[in-house]
Structure formats: structure tokens, C-alpha cells
Amino acid sequence: MMFVRSFLLSLFFLVIATPLHAATLAEYTFEDPQKAADFREVIDEMRCLVCQNESLAGSNAELAVDLRNEIFDMMTAGQNKDDIIRFMVARYGDFVLYDPPMKPSTYPLWFGPLVLLIIGALVLIRALRKKSVTQETELSNDEQQRLDTLLKQPSDSKDAKK
């Protein structure tokens, strides 16, 4: 009973939580639809520094609200997306970007998976090659003779006296 109640309660909060989130962004209106789209895009690409797995768009942390307001003011004042990104990175570092820039310190991040893929492919190719080689191997003369004699032996010879 207790379980059912808490389940229903969490379901209820889940349902009301979605429109609440949407409502937090309704207050930002732009005359230019392009600006509005840019605004949505840029706050979607920024990480909230308080709840690190949320974007600035999705977070209700107070700092996220302040930063959204700040970005809104900057964009209304005529600054573009790149200005916003520069503003944020200068204060919080690359960490705020969900899409990390390519530079020497992030090369492992960008190319690591590719390197692993190549290593995996090489290992796979080697393994496959080795397998096909063993399959094609022909028997040496000695081995062939042994095989022939074994095959010629009468089948009951296995059961010969021990």
C-alpha cells in the first residue's frame, strides 16, 4: 500500500515536473526568431556548473537562472552566440561547454576512440588472418602418412586389449 502510494506520488511529480521546466524558459522572448533560436541553442550547449549533468536551459539552480538572465540581456543588447561562448569560457573554462573545443589537451578525447577502434580492427584482422592460415595449412608428408595409416586401421583396433 505504502509502495503504491509513493509510486503514484512520484508519478504525479514526474508529470507536473515537465511543464514546470518548460515554463522557466517562457519568460525569455525575442523579437527576432533567429535570436530566440540562438538563445535556446546556446543555453542548451552550456553546462550548469551547480548541477553538472544539466544544461543551463534545463537547470533550476539559482546560478543557472542568473546566467540565463545574463545571456538573455547580452543577446538582447546585440551580442551574438560567439560572444556568449567567449564570455562563458573566460569565466568558467571549457568545462561549461558540452561540446569541447579541439586543442592539444582534448586530443585524447577526440581521437582516443578512433585510436582504440583502429587497434581493435588491427587485432581483429590479425586474428582472422591467423585463423585462415591455419585452415589452409597442408599436412607435411610425415603427417599425411600417419593420417593414412590411422585411417586404414580397422575400426575395432581401438578396443584392442589393453
Added chain:
Amino acid sequence: MSRYLRFLVPLAIFAVIAAFLFKGLDMNPREIPSPLIGKQVPEFSLPLLEQPGTLITNKDLLGKVYLLNVWATWCVSCRAEHETLVQLGRMNKVDIYGLNWKDERVAAQAWLKQLGNPYAANIFDKKGRTAIDLGVYGAPETFLVDAKGIIHYKHAGPVNPDLIRDKILPMVAELRKKG
């Protein structure tokens, strides 16, 4: 040869993964490297917490090595670190300035009266705009600034006596020598 490889390769892979995971154990995801290290304290002009009519600017703080501590009465960890700051203040080794972040003036003044005031002065950042310029993402945070107004070190989270003794005070001494 290949028999050894069969054994060594997985072992090597395991060792690499284990090394990364082990390193990850004592890394703090809250500790975000600040891009402000080596940069000037951002410009600001804000009222003092103690005297609403008096403005303090970044230029007023030039000429000495100081700590800038971001705090607020709504911040639980700030209360935890406050005693450490009070003790540091008593040592008289470095000036501490406070940045009172998105706080209520009355509550903040009462806090200092009740828990002790280690600050040379407190900057009252009601809107949190200067905190944004400082890249503050949670209180408490502590910056170490030299006489030219350049930030040399930032600590996110409460300071403790060990950190002050082993890291902050040695850096203060070094910056004084240089500057």
C-alpha cells in the same frame, strides 16, 4: 611469443584502466580549473556590506597580497569554514576580503557579529554579477590575489587549516617576495 602476448595484453589493458580509475578516486568533480588563474581580478564597483553608502572597487584592493573569500549566510559550508577563517584572521598574516554573494545585508551583518569577523572588508554582491565575472559556481570559494591584482590560486569549497598552512600561506609569502 604469442602465448605471452595473450596474457600480457589484457594485463596491460587492465593496468591502464585500473590506473585511470584509481586516479579518479581522489579527483573532485566539483573542482573545476579556473581560467582566471593568471588574470586580473575583474573590475567591480560595489557597496560595502558594513556601510551601504560606501563603494569599493577592484582598484582599492591593489598594492597588497590578499585572499578573496566568497561566502553567504545561506551557504552551509561557509559556516563550516568560518572558524578557520577567524583563526587565520587572528594570525595577521594576510588580509582577507569577503565577497558576500547574493545575500541579505542584515543576515550577513548578524552572522559576522555572532561568529566573528575575519574580514578586512566585505564586498556586497547582491545580484551576484561580480561573482559571475569571477567564475564563482558555488560558495565558499577562495581566491589568492597578488599586489597587482592578479589571481594566483583558487580553492573551491571550504578552506581548512591544513590547506592554509601547506598551500596558502607559503604562496602568500612567495608572492610578497616577488611583488
